[in-house]
Amino acid sequence: MIQAVQARRWQQVAACILAVYLALPQPSPAVTKMKLRGYITARVDDRTLAILDDKLELTVASRIAGQDASGEHAMTMADLGPGMLIEAEGQWIDRHKFFAEKINVDLRDAEKQVQGAAYLQEEPGEASKISGGEAAALKADGYWLDLTAQTRREWDGAKVASASATGSAMGARDRALAGYQVKYSGARRSDGRIAAERVELGGPAPADAYKMPHDVQVAVGKDPQTGIDVIEFRHGNKVQGRMKLFPVRSVQEYVTTLGDSLLPQGNRGTSKALEFRFFVVEDSSINAASLPDGTLIINTALLGAIQNEAQLAFVLSHEIAHVLQVHYWREVHETRGQRVGLVIAGLAAGAFIGDLGTFLAGMGIASVVNGHQRELENQADRLGLQNVIEHGYDPREAPKFCRMIIERYGDRSTSKVWSNHDSSLLRGSFLTVQLMRQYPESQFEQTKRDSSAFRAMREAMGPVKIE
């Protein structure tokens, strides 16, 4: 779907869970060196590591090095364990079996010490305790932060609000903090919660952060030639591109109902220039995308490939988090991203979009389809996992979805799009590790996986074309 996006940044290669067009590199007759990147999910034995279903075999000759801010450090096999982010160089010796000549460990991805910044997706339940210096719990960035009397805090909602134009429009009493930014640091405890050392309340993202670039509007319309329902990308009064809406109303309604049910409470009643809308479009590639304005586009092939409602709930929650965390805007502002002019090459005005990734690349927002940089994808995954858990779904279905994709495309001799198979392995292993370290005591046996509404939706879809 996105093969035409040539000069893709590395961050975009470490792509979204949904940009899943990867193939396992095949053990080919001409032995080529490969790289494998992901989080160690298990130590099988003294010489074997696992990243999901892939086993990495090491010998005494395998070189292991750790990288941190101070440089490279020699490590041994004994130093390696679940949760570490590694890049292995070597060869496939069998399906799911990789011989690792060299392993680089990313030590900056420390497992105990965490810090970050995130917009609150919900009203904090204990805001007055937080501002009053008391012990309190705060849900932020997909974590539970525990504040004690020792936690350093800068938490004055009124002050932050008066400093930001959006906030000052609100009443001083009962100030809504959903949408406000929290910066935090702390240490992960063995129960997965974070002992907060510092929390700092900041302002909300500007309204511009939820706008499509170049003031492009996304609207429902009809194709003038065929009369079928479409979504249109409008620039001024020009239609830059159309996508065919899947014509079965009950399918659209199911996805909208599920999506709405997953929206965090804090999304309602805020002053954000944002409206979530869910559209199922006819597209044979397994993908979904969230646009900055809250438009979620779900391909028919994704609905056809996904195995149950828990998996779909995770996918939608992940995309919702991209929007609420203004990831597109953050990439532009924090990384001076390559926002480009409105160049929608090779598309006659009003034509159907053949490839959403290419189309959006012309608008400078390829990352909403191709995946954001890893930190942002991880944040969307953390928030997505927390959201599905709170809605009673089995979060283990999230990494299962990645494994299914790896299996599905693993038999291809060539990957249509990717030259490596980073994405699904990286995402799936991150989700697995995240569940292990953040929810170590949770039992998910009694949680929801499927629903009759999901089955009915699949029934209504009929056969689905999947590439």
Ligand SMILES: [Zn+2]
């Ligand atoms: Zn993503």
